[in-house]
Amino acid sequence: MDVSIIETSGLGDRSYLVSAGDIGVVIDPQRDIDRVLKLAAERGVRITHVLETHIHNDYVTGGLELSRSIAAEYVVPAGDDLGYERRAVVDGDIVDAGPIRLQVMHTPGHTHHHVSYVLRDPEGTAVGVFTGGSMLFGTTGRTDLLGEDHTDELTHAQYHSVRRLADELPPDTEVYPTHGFGSFCAATPASGDASTIGRERTSNPALTQDEQSYVDELLAGLAAYPAYYAHMGVINRQGPPPVDLSMPEPVDPDELRRRIDAGEWVVDLRERTAFAAGHLGGTLGFELSGSFVTYLGWLYKWGAPLTLIGDDEEQVLEARRELVRIGIDDLDGAAVGEIHTLVAGTELRSYRVADFPGLEQVRGERDVTVLDVRQENEFDEAHVDGAVNIPLHHLPDRVDEVPDGEVWVHCGSGYRASIAASMIDGPRRDVVLVNDEFDRAKEIGLTA
Structure with missing residues (x-):
């Protein structure tokens, strides 16, 4: 059997194609299914089953459209009220795709009905497990996406789910998570590009800490997540429409x-x-x-x-x-x-681009505003002395708090700052984008 990874780096997620002979099974596909179909064609396999580990909160699934377009069986955890036909699976069920057999394991925590799929070889030995938002590389999936009323319960459930995976699967079992490669679905940043059950036993906080320590640490570390998450579960439960990837209409x-x-x-x-x-x-x-x-x-x-x-x-x-x-x-x-x-008759606007040494020099010459658009936990860890912290996701509602005059905008790398600079740019402000890594500010002693 072969497991191919379909990377979606912009969202920090992975989908998977398991192939054996001429049969393929897909787990947690993204909405642009042409990538999956192309890979299946390259592998020379016919996709017979499409599996979801959970109703996703960070992206619109391509599972429904993929399964319909190729007449594959669509497998989704039981428990959610969905607007389409699917095979609803529960703990212990077997997804039999001929040479590929996957056992369903209920692993609640990221969601109530979340499952993992244990990939077994012809002799029945577990060789891999698709863990979705349960066990990630050196961390676990976050547990607060269904609302604060469920967070404590789901955090305890996540602890026991990861422990169950570690207890029931051999140490050399490969771990294939969906989230954790920059996704906000991870409770804390994941580490590494591959892992096994054995490796997780020595590094995953759910396996190296007692239950209450794990719960306390996870809850304390949860940071803000993107506002669009509020729409993803709704779309996925209703059933996403077919995707349109064509060129939009031209605008003069x-x-x-x-x-x-x-x-x-x-x-x-x-x-x-x-x-x-x-x-x-x-x-x-x-x-x-x-x-x-x-x-x-x-x-x-x-x-x-x-x-x-x-x-x-x-x-x-x-x-x-x-x-x-x-x-x-x-x-x-x-x-x-x-x-x-x-342009259509108007003049282009522009603003300066600089780095942290440039900011250090300017602050020695005149008063300027330093706007830090990182999240509050990042700011609390270290920040430029005297900086104003307005996290980027708060800026649309707080833009009036940004002073007039010369404003130097920074984040951790320059990306969030570049968005913020475009938002506050205008006749009343002389904006400067700090396009630099925050570690450099630390190195030159700008931080408090």
Whole structure:
């Protein structure tokens, strides 16, 4: 048997294709199923089963559409009220795909009905386990996504689920989680790129701590998660519609300016320093890179008109693929090309880009505002002396708290700061984007 990984780095998730002979089984597929179908074709397998470990809270599943499009059996944990036909499985059930056999193990914690799937070889020995949001690499899935009324119960359940996996499976069993590669579904950052049950026994907090210590530490460490999560479970329970990955309708410069002036969401996908060098006033800069969809989805006003600006059609199509993964399907159009060709009679705006040594020098010469848009737990750990902390996800409601004048904006790497800089840019402020790693601020003694 072979296990192939389908990486979705923008969301910090993995899907899997298990293949044996000409048969394939897919676990936790993302919504853009063309990647799965392409991989199956390359492996020369026919997908007979599509499995979900849980009703996902961080992305819209592709499982329903994939199963329907290829007439595969759709396997989902029992317990949730869903708007479509599926095979509802419970603890102990077997998913029999000929040469591939998976045993269902109820592992509540991330959700109430969460399951893991134990992959067994022809002799019945466990060789792998697909753990979804239960056991992750060096951590576990977060337990607060169903609301605070359930968090304590689910945290205790998560502890026992991970312990059950470790108790019942051999130490050399490969662990294949869905979350934990940058996903906010992880309780704490995951570590490593592969693991086994044996390795987790020595490193996973649910296996190295007593129950109350684990619960206390997990609850204390939970940070904010993206606002778009509120919509994911609803869409997944109703049944997502088929995906559209086509190019949005073109938007000319005059219409683009009308939308900006009307206060609509017009998002510029270009690289953050290119945006700083010249952009249309009133647009938002969300560089199309690793964290794009997480932060756009976090800040986006759900259902608002959304227009994209890109260097070319390929960039816009990549952004659309990212957006449909979190259910932002309806794009109102896109404008592509050199930014100066999209001006429509207005002047481009710009702001400076600097680093932490530059900030250190300026603070020795004059008073400036330092805006730190990292999360509160990051700020509490270390921050630039005198900085104002407004986490990025709070900034839309607190932008009036940002003083006029010269404002230097930073985060942990420059990405969140670049979004914030585009949000506060305007005639009243002289914005400077600190496009630098926060560790550098520590190295030069800027932090308190």
